[in-house]
Amino acid sequence: MYLFVRDGREYLLAPGETLESDLGILEVPEDVAPGDTVETHLGEAFEVRDLRGPDLFAHFERTGAPMMPRDIGLVMGHTGACGGDRVLDAGTGTGVLTAYLARAGADVVTYERNPEFAEVARSNVEIAGVPDRVEVRVGDVVDDLDDLGTFDLLTLDTEDAPRIVSRARDLLVSGGYVAAYVPFVEGTRAVVEAAREAGLDEIETYETLQREMDFDARGSRPSTAGVGHTGYLVFARA
Ligand SMILES: C[S@@+](CC[C@H](N)C(=O)[O-])C[C@H]1O[C@@H](n2cnc3c(N)ncnc32)[C@H](O)[C@@H]1O
Incomplete structure (x- = not known):
């Protein structure tokens, strides 16, 4: 799959696919490659x-609310997630x-x-290459916690994250991290308390706020559009 881009429009297409739009019919050649320019029958x-x-965030078919790139950046930065890591x-x-x-190389x-x-x-994972x-395992992760072995990193984005965090000492290698994304303060506190009870180290919690800047003829200031808050991230270490 590649991205086909023109004047702010983007389409996700595979070699051999055909796109019909007001710009004409685009037949994607089988040997298409990034960097090429392809034309519709109208030129x-x-x-x-x-x-x-960020293209994955924009173009994946959505089911559960996806984590935003800003939060993913914090997860990667605070845990050092990298190639060779085993992640649950x-x-x-x-x-x-x-x-x-x-895509960063973790399994x-x-x-x-x-x-x-x-x-x-x-x-979606196929599209991501x-x-x-x-x-991708189908099932409730809580049911399988006894049989999973150990990981370098646990990434949690579920309401029952505290139940998984309470087992983090069994699931993480020494020095491994848990990162939990939680949309509400109440759930965040529950994760922190579970991490404390589990005896995890380096427990840190952050609210994610991001302000986009506007630069126009009148001056420069944070954008007045949109909400800068996404949620809370709890990190802890075994
Ligand atoms: C907010 S979405 C996760 C989004 C994901 N982090 C992403 O970046 O696309 C939460 C998903 O977790 C699933 N879920 C909730 N509790 C679960 C559990 N105990 N075991 C497995 N899946 C669970 C829900 O069905 C939902 O699809």
Whole structure:
């Protein structure tokens, strides 16, 4: 899959696919490659690009609310997630966090209890080009905690994150991290308390705020559009 871009429009297409739009019919050649320019039958040109992380966020088919790039950045930065890491991720949802981790070289086992969501996530992972590094398991991760072995990183984005955090000492190698994304303060506190009870170290919690800047003829200031808050991230270490 590649991104076909023209004047702010973007389409995700595979070699051999055909796109019909007001710009004409675009037949994607089998040997298309990033960097090429391809034209519709009306001569309208599209640039061909490889997908990168933010493109996955923008173009994956969505099921569970995907983690935003800003939060994923914090997860990567605070845990040092990297190639060779073994990651347990729950729940999969759309699979955006999973795909970012796998594209960074980690091997990810991710749990999704909704079979339809899991199926969508599998095809998203294919689009991301990392099916060999991701195993999407259908089921409730809590049911399998006794049999999973150990990981370098646990990434949690579920309401029952505290139950998983309470088992983090069994699931993490020494020095491994848990990162839990939580949308509400109440759930965040529950994760922190579970981390304390589990005897985890270096427990830190952050609210994610990001302000986009506007630069126009009148001056420069933070954007007045949109909400800068996304949620809370709890990090802790075994
Ligand atoms: C907010 S979404 C996760 C989004 C994901 N982090 C991403 O970046 O796309 C939460 C998902 O977790 C799943 N889920 C919730 N609790 C679960 C559990 N105990 N085991 C497996 N999946 C679970 C839900 O069905 C939902 O699809």
